[in-house]
Amino acid sequence: MTATATPLIAAGTLLGGIGLFLLGMTMLTDGLKLAAGRALERILAAWTRTPLHGLVTGVALTALVQSSTAMTVAAIGFVNAGLLDFSSALWVVFGSNLGSSVTGWLVAWLGFAVKADAFALPFIGIGMALQITGSGTRRGALGQAVAGFGVLFLGIELLRQGFTGLGPQALPPLSSDLPGLALAVLIGLGMTVVLQASSATLAVVLTAVAGGSLAVEVGAGVVIGANVGTTLTGILAAIHATSNARRLAAAHVLFNVVTAAAALALLSPLLAAIHHLGVWLTGEGDAVTQLVIFHTAFNLLGVLLMWPLSGPLARFLLARFRSADEDVARAQFLDHNVAAVPALALQALRREMARVGHLALQLASDATRMAPVALPWQPAGAQAASQLTRQLQALEQLQQQVGAFVSDVSRQPLSRDVADQMPELLRIAGYYDTLARVMHQVGQQALRVTHPATVAPTTPEGHPLAALPLAFTAALDFFAAADPKAHDLDQVNTAHAVFDAAYEAAKAAVLRAGAQGLLEVTAAHEWTGLLGDLRRAVEQAHKAAQHLAALPRLKPTPPANGPTGGTPGAE
Structure with a gap:
């Protein structure tokens, strides 16, 4: 009875951990977006003048709100609100992919190195106190974000407990050969589509690797699939949306698919180099650290690949999806995102x-x-x-x-x-x-x-x-x-x-x-x-x-096409 009950309890703990992680991510993202308010507008106006600025802004804002999906959807909205030209938004989206790697580092450093409930519970208490006392204000929104941060790491703690209870043999073995990696990619894609958050998939994979349930190579395949799966939200957000929304969604898909193909082709040498780097940095080949480094390198590889391609890509996409803009009866700036x-x-x-x-x-x-x-x-x-x-x-x-x-x-x-x-x-x-x-x-x-x-x-x-x-x-x-x-x-x-x-x-x-x-x-x-x-x-x-x-004056609308030079740093 006990032998049967323990896996069931562990599975329940695992599901609860995923739920808490998603809840915390939602609270954190929504709270920070509401608390930022016009600050987002000022940041975007000041820090997207060049592709490099757009890239840095995408990285920073995604690291802040802890959701590349939310940042991609927001970038679509920024373009439709007239705050971003298309080319700058393109680099914000590329930067958001790189910024998503910050979640992995937070999980690795705080979720596994520190006892999560030691700081998660105080964060929840302080955050809810701010929200209750400042309902409807920026302080309340910030409190929601702080509480969400605590809930997120409480979810990671439950994930770790769940995988520990299930044991290393809880998941079916996946080989590191091509069929096994292809299946891992599909698993990562499917999990991200279901959970609607690549960060949640990453947290699950990291805890599984830390518990010995997944090999690093298989975990890397799941991470690649998660990055491809995160494009679905952008695609859904662009359906029946404006032309720029569909262009950015297409760019997001191209970025992740091209990067995934390159990462799969270079997977073995990448993991070998990362293993040696981990040993050099920490003195040991920690599996979790290796996977986090791989996630960062994977997204950095995508940025480097897109560096010379962004100009032609922007021109190609700006020439597409033009029919909606030509229809005078269709809103050009309004978008549900x-x-x-x-x-x-x-x-x-x-x-x-x-x-x-x-x-x-x-x-x-x-x-x-x-x-x-x-x-x-x-x-x-x-x-x-x-x-x-x-x-x-x-x-x-x-x-x-x-x-x-x-x-x-x-x-x-x-x-x-x-x-x-x-x-x-x-x-x-x-x-x-x-x-x-x-x-x-x-x-x-x-x-x-x-x-x-x-x-x-x-x-x-x-x-x-x-x-x-x-x-x-x-x-x-x-x-x-x-x-x-x-x-x-x-x-x-x-x-x-x-x-x-x-x-x-x-x-x-x-x-x-x-x-x-x-x-x-x-x-x-x-x-x-x-x-x-x-x-x-x-x-x-x-x-x-x-x-x-x-009414208060609006900032000028960026040029319709914006800079198309393509490479970061180009004025």
């Missing part, structure tokens, strides 16, 4: 809102040109009306995506500045929505109203409705000034005042023409109604510009 970091989600939303405003004002300008902007007036053709309808439909789809994105972000704990700006952005979205709908109506109505040239056979300058085209021309000037991609609030206010004066003059001219019998009363009502709708649209655009100007 970045919604998990509210501060970055806010940046993405701000940039998408500027794009929505640009498209809404473009529709407004097109609709205005369907009305008389000069005399004699030539009404637009029927195709202009269908084009205007397509523009409105595209904006409606974008507004739906904005609403869905805001809902995703709202499920996260929000800092005060994010929580304050979110309602303002929704208000601005409402202004642009009303602007687009009203101007669509103006454009359609302009095709049906009485032709001003039929009022009186005089020159355009002496026409009784000469003020009418001036109002529409002033509206055109205002819509150009109010474009969020280029507007200055002083210019917007000036253009608004000019339009107000032109509107009043045009309205007075229409009423006067109707009163003098130069324009039918029905036509006069149509023109005053159309002018009133135009003024309402201008007011919506003016409010949107004022509210946008009141």
Whole structure:
């Protein structure tokens, strides 16, 4: 009975250790992302100017959040939020793979060299105290990360106990020949797909090697498979995402597959060299240290392989996945991956809102040109009306995506500045929505109203409705000034005042023409109604510009293609 119970208890301990490790990793990653907030943005803006900076940043941030998968998904979001150009993000992803090796060193140094519960339990207690006393604040998020750090190493302790209880013969023997290594790679890949964390697979492998259940060569094969398996999360994150998201996911897959193939081909000489290095450093060939060194060397090999290939790779990927960007109805900055970091989600939303405003004002300008902007007036053709309808439909789809994105972000704990700006952005979205709908109506109505040239056979300058085209021309000037991609609030206010004066003059001219019998009363009502709708649209655009100007300024969006020089250190 006892002989049967002991393996069962050990297996339960092993499963519990995996669960605690994953829980601790999740708490650590989520807590640090929330605690970092705008610091991530500042780091990315300051430290990704060159490929080398991007590489170092990827290593450092992954070492901090202890998850290369989270960093890869975050990099996708950073690009879509406009904080990173694609080439810099490429090196952040490469750096995140190298930074994942820090987890192995922490497990080797702290998980096996020190009694884990001696420091894990105090970390959990201190972290939870910070979280309870600072709920919803940066201190609370940091407390969650500290507690997660403790839970993570408590999980490692349980893993070690589980493998000790199972004994060295607990796992089926795997040979170090090619079929055995291929099976080890598949096991590592499968474990990472199931656990959704290559760090968890690495922790399991290290404890198995430390307990004598796995040979170093087999453990190395599992590590290679784990690195390939970690690409699945990036692939899933890029499905139905933006073009840059799919490009980065493809780059991540290529990096890991190419590195895995090279590491398998060089496995024997690599492990032999690492064994001699371990003996030289520590005086003994510790299996755990060898495997950790192999994991680091494996990822460093990938960076060295990608060093000369990054430029052609970036150009190749930038030429692919272009169809989504060409679809105006698809959001270019919003991505569900970045919604998990509210501060970055806010940046993405701000940039998408500027794009929505640009498209809404473009529709407004097109609709205005369907009305008389000069005399004699030539009404637009029927195709202009269908084009205007397509523009409105595209904006409606974008507004739906904005609403869905805001809902995703709202499920996260929000800092005060994010929580304050979110309602303002929704208000601005409402202004642009009303602007687009009203101007669509103006454009359609302009095709049906009485032709001003039929009022009186005089020159355009002496026409009784000469003020009418001036109002529409002033509206055109205002819509150009109010474009969020280029507007200055002083210019917007000036253009608004000019339009107000032109509107009043045009309205007075229409009423006067109707009163003098130069324009039918029905036509006069149509023109005053159309002018009133135009003024309402201008007011919506003016409010949107004022509210946008009141928000904190955004950092400039990086160039679309960014540097493609390829090698770290290239300016």
